[in-house]
Amino acid sequence: MAKLLEIDNLRAGYGSINVLWDLSLTIEEGRLTCIVGPNGGGKTTLLRAIMGLIPVASGQVRFQGLERTNEKTWVMVRDGVTLIPEGRMIFRDMTVEDNLLIGGFPARCRPRAKANLGMVYDMFPRLRERRDQLASSLSGGEAQMLAMGRGLMEEPKLILVDEPSLGLAPVIVDEVMAILDRLRREGKTIVLVEQNTNKALAIADHVYLVRGGKVVMSDTATEVDVDRLHHLYFARDAVNAEPMA
Numbered sequence: 001m002a003k004l005l006e007i008d009n010l011r012a013g014y015g016s017i018n019v020l021w022d023l024s025l026t027i028e029e030g031r032l033t034c035i036v037g038p039n040g041g042g043k044t045t046l047l048r049a050i051m052g053l054i055p056v057a058s059g060q061v062r063f064q065g066l067e068r069t070n071e072k073t074w075v076m077v078r079d080g081v082t083l084i085p086e087g088r089m090i091f092r093d094m095t096v097e098d099n100l101l102i103g104g105f106p107a108r109c110r111p112r113a114k115a116n117l118g119m120v121y122d123m124f125p126r127l128r129e130r131r132d133q134l135a136s137s138l139s140g141g142e143a144q145m146l147a148m149g150r151g152l153m154e155e156p157k158l159i160l161v162d163e164p165s166l167g168l169a170p171v172i173v174d175e176v177m178a179i180l181d182r183l184r185r186e187g188k189t190i191v192l193v194e195q196n197t198n199k200a201l202a203i204a205d206h207v208y209l210v211r212g213g214k215v216v217m218s219d220t221a222t223e224v225d226v227d228r229l230h231h232l233y234f235a236r237d238a239v240n241a242e243p244m245a
């Protein structure tokens with residue numbers, strides 16, 4: 001399997017506050033990689049650093065074998081990395097369809113925006129029904145589907161999705177997971193940040209546990225020791241969590 005994204009010894013944070021401490025991980029092409037971990041562990045910060053939304057202090061981001069550390073966000077998007085952000089970040093005062101069309105705006109995929117819109121509507125029929133409604137009128141689950149649909153309009157090679165299940169009813173969470181599972185089976189490469197470990201493991205190929213700004217566990221989803229994962233997840237003192245060898 002080809003390595004699509006490689007993160008080496010990444011340090012990043014906010015001003016004088018450092019959050020990621022020499023974090024390393026590898027995302028294989030065509031796989032669904034799940035990143036789990038407690039609140040404040042640095043999961044969102046990692047995705048922001050990959051996208052060039054916050055500066056990297058040291059370490060490397062490589063995408064498709066090319067060094068992309070501190071790359072401009074629009075270049076990352078242009079070259080096929082899509083972030084479906086925590087909190088969805090849809091444009092509430094715009095219609096569902098206009099939100100989707102914004103996703104299809106990069107020049108690389110603009111010629112196919114109409115066809116891609118049809119593909120997104122086929123995947124999320126409720127968005128088609130609500131295409132002329134303001135995004136502010138959507139339910140939480142529909143808003144998440146809109147955020148995912150907008151990301152797919154970018155024809156991503158790598159999809160970074162940050163806590164898509166947050167605040168959703170279990171049945172809707174299952175729907176969101178089923179969509180991610182389907183995208184993986186269609187060959188997309190996905191990084192899923194998720195606090196619901198069991199649901200994430202059910203669809204993932206590989207799992208990383210991030211806490212205290214480090215990877216403290218890395219395993220294939222089928223072979224992972226769930227008890228150990230939960231132990232490290234909930235360990236009181238992050239400093240005592242076993243660092244990965």
Ligand SMILES: Nc1ncnc2c1ncn2[C@@H]1O[C@H](COP(=O)(O)OP(=O)(O)OP(=O)(O)O)[C@@H](O)[C@H]1O
Nearest residue numbers: 014017019037038039040041042043044045046195
């Ligand atoms: N804009 C910011 N300015 C300063 N500190 C921040 C900012 N955003 C996040 N942090 C801090 O960085 C640390 C990591 O936060 P991050 O959002 O990456 O965690 P997370 O693993 O995504 O958590 P959650 O599961 O709650 O989403 C936290 O201590 C947080 O308070």
Ligand SMILES: [Mg+2]
Nearest residue numbers: 043044045086
């Ligand atoms: Mg987060």
